[in-house]
Amino acid sequence: MPGHGVILPRHQEELALSLGADYVEPPVVGNVIIADHDGDWQLAAADEPARRAPAFAVLVPKDFPLSDPAVPISTVRRYFDQALTAIATVAEPDAAVVLGSGRSRSLPEGCDPDRARDRFAESLVTARDAAERRGLRIVLEPLNRNETNLLTTIEEAATFLDGYGIERVSIVADLFHVMSEAEPLATVAERAGRIGHAHIADSGRVPPGQGGWPLREFLTALRSGGYRGPVSIECNWRDVATELAEALATVRAADPAVD
Secondary structure (H helix, E strand, O other), rough: OEEEEEEOOOHHHHHHHOOOOEEOOOOOOOOOOOOOOOOEEOOOOOOOOOEEEEEEEEEOOOOOOOOOOOHHHHHHHHHHHHHHHHHHHEEEEEEEEEEHHHHHHOOOOOOOOOHHHHHHHHHHHHHHHHHHHHOOOOEEEOOHHHHHHHHOHHHHHHHHHHHHOOOOOEEEEEHHHHHHHHOHHHHHHHHHHHEEEEEEHHHHHHHOOOOOHHHHHHHHHHHOOOOOOOOOOOOOOOOOOHHHHHHHHHHHHHHHHHO
């Protein structure tokens, strides 16, 4: 049976596990890692987690330029080396590290779009290689156009990866972004073989079961297309302690893999 988890800070791991989550997917920036006075990144001090995490979100700070060719690629490489070294100390082997980071990857204003896309492709390969050296894997998350102007659908992400010949990078299927961009669920099913991780929320990014989005249809599209991996809830909580258990039950009831 695939796992069903939740994106929460590391300090809420024990609570989430006690409420039935199979795992917690912690944000990286400001939670797993923090910047020191010199601008370098290191593992944040924290109580020992109950278990190593199988997935991580928010890999890159909003203001870190992944698509700006004016920034030396050595700067990008240094960040990924520091961040992924820290992540590896609290990660399961082959953990998924989600590269969404919409603002940081957006095409810079005034920059030639082709050069910016080329740089993002180079940054993505740099992240992939740094992750693989540490037994981790990068998964690329399409984000809706309110968050980025580069790669807003699963289809666009697949085309981008193929166009640059980037191998060993899979894609995140996130229901929030799929619905925001009106991407057909048929596309989710067709591209499910390229999916390496999944996020889910309900309409308006409320917890699953509190809105009206097609949770079962989305998960059915993924499973029918061959995706067998975990699903993480990523939503806005009023109170995790009172809402998470029901949200997890809703996702499991909607997931054909649990039937």
